[in-house]
Amino acid sequence: MSLRFNNEKSQVRFSNKIYFDKNIRSLTERQVKWMQTYLAYKVNVSFSSNGSSDRHEELMNQLSRHENFKDYVSDAYSEMTYKLVPEQNFEWLVDNLRSQIFVLKILSKEKGYIYFDINSNNLMEEIYSFFDNKDNTNNLESKMLLLNDMQKRWSSIIRSENYSKWLVESDVSHIEWTKDYLKKAGIYNNSVRNDKFPKETRNHILASLDLIDHPVSEIMNDNYINYRSSDRKEIIIDKMKRAWSQQKYRSAGKTKKAYHLPLTKKTKAKLEKMAQVQGLSETAMLDILINRFYELDYVDVDGKELY
16 A cells, blocks of 8 residues: 555655656666766756766756656656667676777777776776767667677687786786887877776786787678787787896896807807897897797796696
């Protein structure tokens, strides 16, 4: 049995509260934001004067001023069903900074989406903004196709890449060195986002590498299963890894025991030339070569010895 009030206004407020609790409070923050934008545009409902930090409360307070607010909500619900991409389509992006950077960069390059806001570090909100924006005239199906296409493209990169395990999350010095290396090479993702923490910096680095010669859109063909890293990308990755190997041995600061290895004149000359080009001693150059080929042929991708 529903509660009844003697005062008509009290009864109306009570009934409205029940309606709002059922139809507004159950909405996600994203859905409320979309509904505010839609109603402000469609029926000129203002949401700026209230100043509330709670979008749900703000929406309810503003709607309650209109006698036909239920019609507004019903209309917005109906429109939202045909315009808003379901949340499950974004699951692969939530809490994944690396994939978020990838998607925003693709949207910027291919859709002209200028997303950077120096006052916000929430990339997920800006991805939502692209797909939810009232000025985005694409229908729901085309939006879902685009998002699904980007997921497949990113997944094809992750499936074939060889640098995530190389860049260990706990090795802060390795992460900072790689960031500086990619910046000097003009490859580091020029995001204005906060990357002060090693975990975030690592994601920026990996996303920067992901974006090198990434697969172009094939929405109609869906042929990403055959994607392989380009020769150019492989060369960039290889040079980066070699540079890090040299850096490690330069800064190791260990006293090495001298060994005298008999080398042919030709081999000795080659060693001298390589050391000269790299700016290293012959001993350091030989040390790098041995360790590099040991890592390539005698350990697996996880760094475990094969023999």
